[in-house]
Amino acid sequence: MATATSIVLTVVTLPGAAQASAGAIIDPDQQYASFLAEKKTDGSWAGSADPGAKAKAPATDLAAYPKLTDKQMDAMRAATAKAEPADAEAVTVQSVQVTSEGTSVTTYDPAPGFTPDQLAAKLRAQGKASVRVVKSASTGGVSTKAASDCSYGNARTWSCPVSFWRNQGWEDPYVRFNDHSGASWPVSSVVPKWNTVQNIDSEYRWNSCPAVSGSRCIDVFSGNYGAGWTGRTTLYYASGSYGAFSNSGAMVQLNDYYDSAAIGGTRNNTTTHELGHALGLGHNLYSGDVMYYAANKREDLGGQNPVMLASIYSITR
Numbered sequence: 001m002a003t004a005t006s007i008v009l010t011v012v013t014l015p016g017a018a019q020a021s022a023g024a025i026i027d028p029d030q031q032y033a034s035f036l037a038e039k040k041t042d043g044s045w046a047g048s049a050d051p052g053a054k055a056k057a058p059a060t061d062l063a064a065y066p067k068l069t070d071k072q073m074d075a076m077r078a079a080t081a082k083a084e085p086a087d088a089e090a091v092t093v094q095s096v097q098v099t100s101e102g103t104s105v106t107t108y109d110p111a112p113g114f115t116p117d118q119l120a121a122k123l124r125a126q127g128k129a130s131v132r133v134v135k136s137a138s139t140g141g142v143s144t145k146a147a148s149d150c151s152y153g154n155a156r157t158w159s160c161p162v163s164f165w166r167n168q169g170w171e172d173p174y175v176r177f178n179d180h181s182g183a184s185w186p187v188s189s190v191v192p193k194w195n196t197v198q199n200i201d202s203e204y205r206w207n208s209c210p211a212v213s214g215s216r217c218i219d220v221f222s223g224n225y226g227a228g229w230t231g232r233t234t235l236y237y238a239s240g241s242y243g244a245f246s247n248s249g250a251m252v253q254l255n256d257y258y259d260s261a262a263i264g265g266t267r268n269n270t271t272t273h274e275l276g277h278a279l280g281l282g283h284n285l286y287s288g289d290v291m292y293y294a295a296n297k298r299e300d301l302g303g304q305n306p307v308m309l310a311s312i313y314s315i316t317r
């Protein structure tokens with residue numbers, strides 16, 4: 001008996017184990033289905049997590065986060081273009097599903113301890129649709145030899161040809177992040193940072209996103225989704241293929257299963273990465289970049305990602 005107990009204790013204290021405060025494991029798709037069924041017309045949802053202080057003092061003062069200037073962009077280019085070691089290919093785990101909204105593509109970011117193939121196998125076992133591991137050089141991914149409008153340095157667009165949010169009457173595409181996630185996910189401070197990127201406007205909202213003509217809402221959730229991945233981002237294409245994102249169904253889901261210690265990084269890093277996907281960025285080939293395809297330590301936007309994003313949105317569509 002004593003030996004058996006000892007073995008059990010060893011298993012449950014492995015690094016990366018679920019935190020006691022994370023609650024019961026939930027399925028992210030079921031969470032979203034509940035949201036769709038229960039949300040009010042203003043985008044609010046009673047199932048939102050306790051936001052703590054971030055809902056009381058969101059960083060909505062955009063004057064404190066001015067757009068990057070051309071000079072600042074040039075400095076970022078110069079600082080990051082120097083001898084960054086680039087991997088030969090990036091790896092991305094996706095689930096693709098045809099729904100009433102169009103075609104959805106969900107990208108999962110593997111947690112430490114899971115290779116992309118291991119994560120894909122787990123997602124298939126969970127019944128996720130059309131799970132695939134996309135390598136940058138393979139068909140359907142972003143080629144390392146992509147056209148210049150699909151890459152900048154080690155930064156990559158979501159797809160090539162690019163995927164993008166439409167302007168819909170605004171000078172810059174207007175994206176509102178409707179946050180339903182818990183207090184430990186710093187969405188309120190990450191959104192204004194992404195808003196510093198030229199040519200696309202990002203706004204933070206807590207559990208409220210009433211209709212505004214030409215803008216759209218990207219819902220951000222957290223929950224204990226179990227082991228395997230740190231965050232996932234879902235984007236829809238009304239046309240059934242890459243190109244303009246559909247206004248419906250875009251979401252980011254941040255996994256409470258892993259705390260900062262378990263991922264060897266921070267929840268700021270995870271949040272920044274997933275929101276980068278939601279704006280149209282794919283995986284970076286440089287291990288020091290926040291959009292790197294595997295775990296990394298970057299806490300800011302990364303030098304080449306703002307340049308890449310500003311390029312995507314430099315034209316009105």
Ligand SMILES: [Zn+2]
Pocket residue numbers: 107108109273277283292293
């Ligand atoms: Zn990712």
